[in-house]
Amino acid sequence: MSGTLLYQPGHTFLHRADARAKIAAIIVVLVLALTTTRIDVLVALTAVVVLGLAVLARITPVSYARALLLIVPLILLLTLLQALVQGGPALATVGGVSLSQEGVLLGLGIGMRLFAMGICFYGFSLTTSPSDIALALHKAGLPYKFAYLTSFAFRFLPLLQDEARTLLTAMAVRGSAETSSRHPIRRGRAIVRMLFPMLAGSMKRSSEIALSMELRGYSLPGPRTFYRTHSFRTGDAFLVVGVLLLAAALLVMQWQLPAPFTEGA
Amino acid sequence: MTAPAIAVSGLSVRYDGADRRALDEVAFEAVPGEILGILGPTGAGKSTLMQCLSGVIPRHEEDAAMRGDIEVFGRPLPDFAGLSEITESVGLVMQDPEVQLVNTMVREELVWGMENRGIPVPEIERRLRRACDLFDIGGLLDRFTHALSGGEKQRVVVASVFCLSPRIMLLDEPTSELDPAGTEGVMDAIRVLADEGVTVLVVEHKIEELAVHADRLLAMRRGRVEAIGTPRDVLMGSAAPDRPQVLDIALRLRERGHWDGEVPLSVPAAAATWQSMTNDPRSDRNRS
Known part of the structure; x- marks a missing residue:
């Protein structure tokens, strides 16, 4: 990492990928993460994001371990709060205070959502230079x-x-x-x-x-040249299609499979 | 006689609330291919002069009242449409390199100005290679601009203005954060540019460097031009704010009758003169 910037130059698939493809992939992941609180779907999504970053950008969990140390207590706090305020059957009773099972699942779900979105942005920032975003x-x-x-x-x-x-x-x-x-x-x-x-x-x-x-001519009205150009290549299309397929699979999972830890599951 | 690249007459500037003029009836000319070194103590008006010559005053600095005439290749500065048009002829390197680095990577920094001007990519590549050779920055291209050392930042900033190929370059203390080797490198690059016809006006406190590399010196004090001429004439006159130490020593030796050769402006010149004096069979030194 260099100062405030996360970007690190590299030659991995995600480094070479067009920023538009990466932005599209992030939007799909965000929409998925924000439209469900089902813990199994979010765990699957997070696992695919972690695996994807490791394979496509060589970003292993070790590199964001410090961020995990910050986010895990946040997830635990969220879970505790939800366990206390949500109703439904109790998962456990501690010192006369019952912890709602639904609340625990909801808190964990929100935490997983934050985690999935966070590492997604982390991967994007690490592999995309600011000028590529522009x-x-x-x-x-x-x-x-x-x-x-x-x-x-x-x-x-x-x-x-x-x-x-x-x-x-x-x-x-x-x-x-x-x-x-x-x-x-x-x-x-x-x-x-x-x-x-x-x-x-x-x-x-x-x-x-x-x-x-x-x-240096920032406000010159004439045509501008671009020294470095990115073209949308086959690999970029594969990235977008891959993420869309993942989204489809997770939506099917959400609709077809019963939610875990519920009666009849 | 060669037509001047830049001609200044009756130039005066006063900042709002200031008790005296920052520039007071400044007049001089610089011809194509000349290196004009500008000397003077802090507050002499050197940076203000650079800002006037580049059009920054009065177009950007609104708290400065300016009068007088500046012509760039015979064209009055007010006739230019805006700062961007002026910079097609006049490139300015300001004192603080930090505020001139506007991109995250060095390569982007160097090409950005050229991209804005719509320069074709093959030409951008050619100028980029040339800048890397001249300013020795090839190894910095893939570095973050904010992570460079002060000296590296200065070299990148000068190179990024060079890439715009201005016919006049105004350099305001371009080597203040450079070590002796880096300073020498930038000064050598400036000489190469001047030999190619670029007019270079350089403000410097490193008087030894200016004495050797400048074609003429302009000494300023309290907003006025005190002297203008060859480095030898200016530095040996009373208007020089300071002198290279080697020149001072040679003058003292001359006063005591120990130096009868030409007064040197640099240590190598002093060594050469000293050698020629000691080899001279008529010299007293060989008899003692």
Whole structure:
């Protein structure tokens, strides 16, 4: 990883794939994940996404293990909340508080949904350069000047990160104990104090960056050339068709198979 | 006589709220293929001058009032349609490289300006190869721009302006973050461009480098041109803000009667002069 950017150049299938194909695949996965809370369908979807990233982009769970450490407690919290607020038969009773079976399944389902969508975006960010995203949007019909801004946003993030780091360091060397405090409230106070100068610095920088862009012909009206172009190839079509087939299979699974852990299942 | 690439007369600038002019009746000319080094202490108006020559003042900086005339190849600057049109002839490298890197990867950064101008891809590739050779950045092409060192960023920024093939290049402290070898590399590249007919105006604090590489120097102080001429004339005059150490030493030696050769502007020149002086059978040094 490089700063705020996740993108890592590479030569895997997903690195070479057209960004439009990847965006289409993500949309299909998102729609699937958001239209069901069935735990078996979401587990199957997540498994296919994990397997797909490993095979097509050599992104193994080890590379997002740290993110998993953050997301697992979130899933557990969601599950607990749903177990407490949902009705239905109890799965277990702890200290007089009954945990709803339906709530547990719903919480796990929502957690799996977040997980599937999260690693999908992670895989996309890791294999797609910001300029490819801009090119894809341009090819999809968005004027280049607007499409480019998506790519530029990724360039602006490390600038903000540097600015924040510099300000925090400046505060620390002038004796502010809050900047290095582990106490979340004190640390938060330091961040709030840093926000105004960071905003002012960003405004100044954005004006200078706008000037640099202008000096390099950003607003020229004439036709533009594209040094790097992506064409939608057979492999990209296979990716989209593959994801659509997966969606069809999971929809069949949802409609044809009874939900697990329910009466009569 | 060669027609000037850039001609400035009566140029004055005052920023809103400032107690004095940032530029005060500045006038000079630079001819095609010339390297004009601009010297001066902080606040002398060097960067303001660069911004005027590139059209940034008054087109982008609204808090600066400007008067005077600037002509680029005989065409008054106000006649250009906008900054983008001016930059077809005049390329500006600003002081801070960070704000000039607007893409995430170095290769994208170098080609982006050319793409905006609609330059055909084979020509983009040719210029890209040339930029890599001139500025020694071939190994950086697939790196993230934000992850480069300060010196690498500067070389990429200069190269990205070079890729636009302007006939005039304005470089505002292009080597401030470079080590001696990197500085030498950029200065050599500037000389190659000048030999090809590009007019280069370069603001630098590294006076030793300018003394050797510039064709003429322009010394500024408090917004005014104090002196303009060959490096030797300017640096030996009273208007020079500073002098290369080697020149200072040679002048002191001359005062004491130990240096009778030409006053050098660089250490290699000093060594060569010293050698010729010590080999001279008439020299006192050989008799002692």
